[in-house]
Amino acid sequence: MSPDRVCKTVHQYNKKPVPEEDMQKLLEIAKDYQTVKNYVYNRFGGISGLSKLYPGYTVQNEMTESGFRETLGLPSVYFYLAIFDALGEIKSQWTRTKTKLTMLLSKNETLTEKEKHYLRFLLKVNNAFEAALNQKPIELTARIQKQYEELAQKVDTEKMSRYLCRQVRKYHVKLHTDKADGFAIAERAYRYADHGIYISIKEKRKRIFIPLTDSNQYSAQLYVKLYPEENRIEIKAPVRVSVHCHEDYRKRVGVAVGFYTMLTTDEGRRYGEELGDYQTRYSEWIRLQAESYSRNKKENPGRKKYYAKKRRMKERLHGYINQELNRFLREEKPGTVYIVKLPKPQGGGKNKRINYSLSQWQRGYIRKRLAQKCKEQSVRLVEVLGKDISSECSRCGAAGEKQNNRFFCSSCGYETEEKKNTARNVMRRGQGDGALCQS
Secondary structure, eight states, rough: OOOTEEEEEEEEEBOOOOOOHHHHHHHHHHHHHHHHHHHHHHHSSSSGGGGGSSSSSSHHHHHHHHHHHHHHHHHHHHHHHHHHHHHHHHHHHHHHHHHHHHHHHHOOOSHHHHHHHHHHHHHHHHHHHHHTTTTTTOOOHHHHHHHHHHHTTSOOHHHHHHHHHHHHHOOOOOOOOOOOOOEEEOOOGGGEEEEEEEEEEETOOEEEEEEBBBBOOSOOOOOEEGGGGGGGGEEEEEEEEEEETTOOOEEEEEEEEESSEEEEESOOEEOOHHHHHHHHHHHHHHHHHHHHHHHHHTTTTOOOOHHHHHHHHHHHHHHHHHHHHHHHHHHOOOEEEEEOOOOOOOOOOOOOOHHHHHHOOOOHHHHHHHHHHHHHTTTTEEEETTTTTGGGGGTTTBBBBEEEEEEEEETTTTEEEEHHHHHHHHHHHHHTTTTEEEE
16 A cells, blocks of 8 residues: 555445345345354364465365355355455464463473573464474475574474473464354445445345445445344445645654543643543443343343444544544644553452443544554654553652652652653653554
């Protein structure tokens, strides 16, 4: 993709409720799409399928020869998309497994540094990793083979392979999905016309028509999300938008992210001060609804009104977040934004209400939308290591104390708001060696 354009996802919605008969035809496709994905997960998600994952055409050929598509009666345009959708998720799962093993490897005190080096090599080189797990001779290209042999001479390779197999058996998860609520669709399977979209179904040469709320037309692979309880669909389309360059966007801004105030800059300005109220109302309402539903599930199984109101509340919350992020970029005019790596919510504790509120914190959505908006406005976003960042003095770097949302440093006597101090430390670390990544 050209550097002056970035990808974003846009949404389309049905204008009228989807007829029950048409919704059932779409659900048939979604069910078969799910069946194909689970078949690929089961057949190629283990160690024996590692050698077939890249680039994936071996899997495609085997699936074609199996006759599975004819058994389902699923059009090829959906069948092959389901295969590569599942393959992408399998690859991601193996990446998560390798990351987990690398992290555990660093903490293992029973292994020597040479053994750790050897295991890291196996985890990094796909062909070596696959051969070790399947107990095959490790054969690589000449340059890498020489490096492997140098490492292998210093360790017991059989012992290391057994250790790696044990760890993979323990931590690798074979994927499975029980959701049949959507499917990807290629250009050959849809056509925009008459202020709507025609979607191919399992019957040959037949399509169903769904009127849309807009007249936009896209020529790309789409994703159709189904909501049968509400007789509606949602279409997600990737589009490339132009990047805007601003000559006056030059400032370096450090921001601290919070639950009640979304962003606080290093100069003390706040954006999204009502976020806490929005999130508290949203999480409290969901908690009360969950308790009420669990008590009256048999007498009142309907959830249509619940899902409709939940969607409205979430859209209102996300609308406020986007509005404040736009205001942040418009008023601060940053060339570089330094942000602390957002933490995961902490489990446990006695106060269930607080724990439930934190589980609904939109930290991931805030980070994702900020990253997208920074790309669109040519703003550099830098993540910063956040360990102990709020307990350091932004003036001298010494450890300080936090009381009543204030920070005090006994070393230099500096006193300020805790969030302001944190935001300054974010920028200070980002300009030093503490940055994690840039986007």
